[in-house]
Amino acid sequence: MARATQERAVRTREAILQAAAEVLDENGFAGASITKIAERAGSTTGALYFHFKSKEGIALAVMRAQPDTIVPRLSSVGLQRLVDITLVWCWRLQRDPLLRAGVRLSVEQGAFGLQDDTSFREWAGIMEECLAEARAEGDLLDSVDATEVAEFVVGACTGTQLHSQLMSGRSDLPERVLRMWRFLLPGIASPEAVSRIKLDLERGRVG
Structure with missing residues (x-):
């Protein structure tokens, strides 16, 4: 009972x-x-x-439920997992009210008296774990600080989705995120790792 x-x-x-x-x-x-x-x-x-x-x-x-809409859908590891997080996020953000509301509230929370960075820190922590896996596999450049990269990706995705929402109602968000990775990956990953990473929009369409 x-x-x-x-x-x-x-x-x-x-x-x-x-x-x-x-x-x-x-x-x-x-x-x-x-x-x-x-x-x-x-x-x-x-x-x-x-x-x-x-x-x-x-x-x-x-706001804090955002990772629950993404992480259970992933099966990749390391750098590919990091990229896939953002691709699934793009796809789900266009379709999942829970994720969309979480993102909206996280950005707008100051207007209603909250100042909670838990969701941002949790995303950064999840991404840092992916980068730790990548480092263990020898895929990261020696000069890369995983914490800095994780925080950068969280901030870049936040800003990118706001820009995309304004310009296209987020319809071009996946393409914008792929563009971000094309610029970023050569600066953080070995050439061999960059050649293996799949930058494919279809990877976002899981579950």
């Missing part, structure tokens, strides 16, 4: 989080009310407040 109750609570939280992402994606933080979110989830405001203490708490959960 206890296990069934726990599983039901997990499903309820996931449904609320998904509904919140959809409402936040459509309306932004200011236009997303607790009532709207509860209605979209087919739940009650009481259930919502059981799982999330405030609308700000929901926003933080949505």
Whole structure:
């Protein structure tokens, strides 16, 4: 009985989080009310407040859920995994409300009183792990600082998606990210590693 109750609570939280992402994606933080979110989830405001203490708490959960929409879809390692993270991110950002809302809130959070860099730091940490794998395989140039590269890629992707959103509604985001890698890879990877990396838009279309 206890296990069934726990599983039901997990499903309820996931449904609320998904509904919140959809409402936040459509309306932004200011236009997303607790009532709207509860209605979209087919739940009650009481259930919502059981799982999330405030609308700000929901926003933080949505922002921090971003890696969960990408990482489980990956099977590559090292530098290819790092590239694939960004390609899947481009693809999912055009289609997944949870990821899209998380990105939007992360960029706009200052407007509603939050200053939380957890999602940025988590992405950088994930990317740094990919670079550590690449270094172990001898694919990184000796002069490369993995922490600096990871932080640069996070910042570059953040800025690139904002520019793409303005210019094309993000329809050209994958091409812009591929262009970034064509410039960046020769500066961080050995020539042999660069020749092996697949810069293929189709790698983003997983799951």
